[in-house]
Amino acid sequence: MIMTAIEDGSELNRVPDVAIDFWLIKIMAVTMGETAADYLAVNLGLGLTGTSLIMAVVLIVALALQFAQNRYVPWAYWLAVVLISIVGTLVADNLVDNFGVRLETTTIIFSVALALTFIAWYVSEKTLSIHTIFTTRREIFYWLAILFTFSLGTTAGDLVAERFDMGYLATGLIFGAVVAAVALAWFFLxxxxxxxFWLAYILTRPLGASFGDLLAQPVEYGGMGFGTTFTSLTFLGCIVVIVLYMTLKSLIDEDEQALLD
Structure with missing residues (x-):
């Protein structure tokens, strides 16, 4: 029997389809998450703890807006992604900077947390597909996994760039090569x-964060010296433009579908 779009959940999926624009804005979001966290904590003088508390509250509000949608709405979804990227970075930074947990340990902690999330998600829903996020329970698992991917990517990227002294550019290129290998394995093998998808999602976090640090950090620390303000605002502007395009395209598609119906 042929199922309707509503019955199979495709019309109600609350997250976007995976295409070039998805990965483009995702990498920009994680790049901005890295630099924006530093901007708020250092440049605005909020401190790591203050920034973490403020952004956690803002994220809760954004997720409430996202969960209130019964389908994918670009501005609500990507607002949540940008904010959870910042919070994921702050969670990792708090463990390392405020509590003195080693990067090796935090990388293991977030790897285990992510693995447990996937296990619980699969046991509960029998799938990890992002094409069927049309229930609140699945969306909770989805956003929890996203949070841990950002925190894991932050610590893994810092581990390679700083603890292993690879530098931001080399770290970005390493993770970029691994992402490319995953893509090739999907295409050809x-x-x-x-x-x-989930491997690429995890790996694009340290990829974007490394290039964010490369752009923002002072030259004496291996960066290009553009600063967190310029870098954050530049990527925020790009994200806003793309999300506006996505929103307009979605509205046009809905109008065209309504005319056909």
Whole structure:
């Protein structure tokens, strides 16, 4: 029997389809998350703890808006992504800077947390597909996984760039090469699509964060010296433009569909 779009959940999926624009804005979001966290904590003088508390509250509000949607709404979804990127960075930074946890340890902690999230998600829903996020429970698992991917990516990127002294550029290139390898494995070797997506999602976090640090950090620390203000605002502007385009395109598509119906 052929199922309708409503019955199979495709019309109600609350997250976007994976395409070039998805990865483009995702990498920009994680890049901005890295620099924006530093901007708020250092440049605005809020401190790591103050920034963490403020952004946690803002994220809760954004997620409430996202959960209130019954389908994918670009501005609500990407607002949540940008904010959870910042909070994920702050969670990792708090463990390292405020509590003195080693980067090796935090990388293991977030890896285990992410693995447990995936296990619980699969046991509960029998799938990890992002194409069927049409229930509140699945969306909770989805955003929890996203949070841990950002925190894991932050600590993994810092571990390679700082503890292993690879530098921001080399770290970005390393993670970029691994992302490319995952993409090639999916294209040519039949790597499972769900596995490929989540591997790429995890790895694009340190990829974007490394290039964010490369742009923002002072030259004496291995960066290009553009600063967190310029870098954050530049990527924020790009994100806003793309989200506006996505929103307008979505509205046009809805109008065209309404005319056809």
């Amino acid at each position: 039949g790597l499972n699509g769900i596995l490929a």
